Amino acid sequence: MPATHDLVLYGATGFTGRLTARYLAENAPADCRWALAGRDKTKLTAVRAELTAIDPALAELPLLHADAADPESLRDLAADTRVVISTVGPYLRYGEPLVAACAAAGTDYVDLSGEPEFVDRMYLAHHATARETGARLVHACGFDSVPHDLGVLYTVEQLPEGVPLRVDGYVWSNATFSGGTLASVLGAFSRVPQMLAAARERREAEPRPRDRRVHLPLGGIRRQGLLGRWAVPLPTIDTQIVGRSAAALDRYGPHFTYRHAAVTGRLSLALGGVAAVAGLFALAQVPGVRRRLSARLAPGQGPSEERRARSRFSVRFLAEGGGRRVATEVFGGDPGYDETAKILAESALCLAFDTLPTTSGQVTPAQAMGPALISRLRAAGLTFRVTHTG
Numbered sequence: 001m002p003a004t005h006d007l008v009l010y011g012a013t014g015f016t017g018r019l020t021a022r023y024l025a026e027n028a029p030a031d032c033r034w035a036l037a038g039r040d041k042t043k044l045t046a047v048r049a050e051l052t053a054i055d056p057a058l059a060e061l062p063l064l065h066a067d068a069a070d071p072e073s074l075r076d077l078a079a080d081t082r083v084v085i086s087t088v089g090p091y092l093r094y095g096e097p098l099v100a101a102c103a104a105a106g107t108d109y110v111d112l113s114g115e116p117e118f119v120d121r122m123y124l125a126h127h128a129t130a131r132e133t134g135a136r137l138v139h140a141c142g143f144d145s146v147p148h149d150l151g152v153l154y155t156v157e158q159l160p161e162g163v164p165l166r167v168d169g170y171v172w173s174n175a176t177f178s179g180g181t182l183a184s185v186l187g188a189f190s191r192v193p194q195m196l197a198a199a200r201e202r203r204e205a206e207p208r209p210r211d212r213r214v215h216l217p218l219g220g221i222r223r224q225g226l227l228g229r230w231a232v233p234l235p236t237i238d239t240q241i242v243g244r245s246a247a248a249l250d251r252y253g254p255h256f257t258y259r260h261a262a263v264t265g266r267l268s269l270a271l272g273g274v275a276a277v278a279g280l281f282a283l284a285q286v287p288g289v290r291r292r293l294s295a296r297l298a299p300g301q302g303p304s305e306e307r308r309a310r311s312r313f314s315v316r317f318l319a320e321g322g323g324r325r326v327a328t329e330v331f332g333g334d335p336g337y338d339e340t341a342k343i344l345a346e347s348a349l350c351l352a353f354d355t356l357p358t359t360s361g362q363v364t365p366a367q368a369m370g371p372a373l374i375s376r377l378r379a380a381g382l383t384f385r386v387t388h389t390g
Contacts (some may be wrong), residue, residue: 167257219233229265
């Protein structure tokens, strides 16, 4: 039987979930059949009431019961939906049952996960099943890691084909974060041995391209002369996602190198940022301290609308290959929430309605959606532009 719903948003009562629901209310096509899902009907009803103020027709928006602790409810959800959006994190704690349900049902899945251990473990557990059923499991469909993954793809497309390519990405933002983000970061910091073990298992299990090399050096703190800023290496999931796109797509050339860094104007700020992250990492190793830190900004809380309105991000890429150099930029508004909700919703709409390459299993945003998603995001207000060629 055909699926009842084109899209279902699971986790609509959380901070980012509400923003995603609002974006869909304002931007989903009129013929898009979508619904909200979660475990608390009262909270879902409240979200629907907020959406009805945007579009009175949404007073009849379906509300579906789904709970990570009730696998049968997730199987029913996946079986009756074309694309499921999950904003329920930390994903390592709550995410796998829905991924498993979508993989088994052949249902496309997108989330916001920037948790490397979760993404690696989902590959190990569910990639093969999704390959068989045709499901596309696309993690990291927010600020982690779409501007970086698609920004590199956009940059690569400005360079010659069939030659070694090198790209450096430099990230700047003035944004703040939510309780859910803090919980995910603290959880990841407390599980470094498990994260490294999952990464190792995936490297051993995942096929590598025979005719191409992908190199992802971390590097150190350095002065970036062209940008006039200090660059601090970012060991985040973004680099891993870019590397997997490069391994999957011939367009990245026979030998592809990518480095990923944050930029700041002063060396003192760069060093201070490294010290702050190191301090947070150390505190996250103590369970009692970790719980107290997380309680200071509980999941479901986040920056105000006024604070988000002042937030911006920019990712600049400097690239070379085949005797050609190019500089590009991806930029937009508040990265962690407003733009993340936009990116997540447009990713789901892209999977549901656009003509895309034939892929299945766990795939990256560039691999699954590529230019089609770039076009959608540009139309939605994100900027992808070439700033220099030579």
